[in-house]
Amino acid sequence: MKILIVGGKGTIGKKVSDHFSKKHDVIIAGRSSGDVQVDIADSQSIAAMFEAVGKVDAVVCIAGEAKWAAFDAMTEEDFYIGLRSKLMGQVNLVRIGQAYVNAGGSFTLTTGILADDPVVSTTSAAMVNGAIHSFVKAACLELKNGIRINVVSSGLVEDAVERYEAYFPGHNPIPMKKVVNGYVRSVAGKGTGEIIRIYDNR
């Protein structure tokens, strides 16, 4: 398979890219990292990336930002960071990318546990994650040529514990192998419209 991984050099992305690179042709995209440059917050940049890369069998997005701050400190513009990047970035990746995915191919997006179990300072991140879950459930009804779409929603991942653990008191970090398997299930499985939740909160 030819697999385009946006954010494939990031904390989660590099583990996912390493896995798929063993057996597949992987192209990594990022704003400054990877084989091809893209800013998913800019739809012209997304279109240029697909023109450069051409047809693929799978698009995986493990990128997208949202502002983390106390709700009473969030400006309207702060909310637009997440709306433009993590939400519309991933929506536009699918909207534009559907013409570049081969029949039977797939999209895999990324959200996170905040959609279901938010923590303090995540009104924006939680909101866009929830919106992406709804988008995936609706888009799977309309994608043509057998193209599938799923989203991987994991808890705080082991490799990001140092950066984020203060925000997630009492959360059990998710081993990277389990996170990678969420992406494998989406790309190599047959499911569509799935929110692949990888949480450890019991």
Ligand SMILES: NC(=O)c1ccc[n+]([C@@H]2O[C@H](COP(=O)([O-])OP(=O)(O)OC[C@H]3O[C@@H](n4cnc5c(N)ncnc54)[C@H](OP(=O)(O)O)[C@@H]3O)[C@@H](O)[C@H]2O)c1
């Ligand atoms: N870390 C966690 O525990 C965790 C858990 C659940 C969900 N998530 C979600 O998973 C995603 C990745 O998290 P991460 O921890 O792996 O992040 P990360 O280490 O910051 O990596 C993000 C990657 O995405 C690329 N990127 C960021 N913004 C981009 C943009 N606008 N256009 C194109 N590429 C962009 C970055 O490359 P460039 O800098 O070159 O652009 C980088 O390769 C995020 O959406 C995050 O919310 C993370």
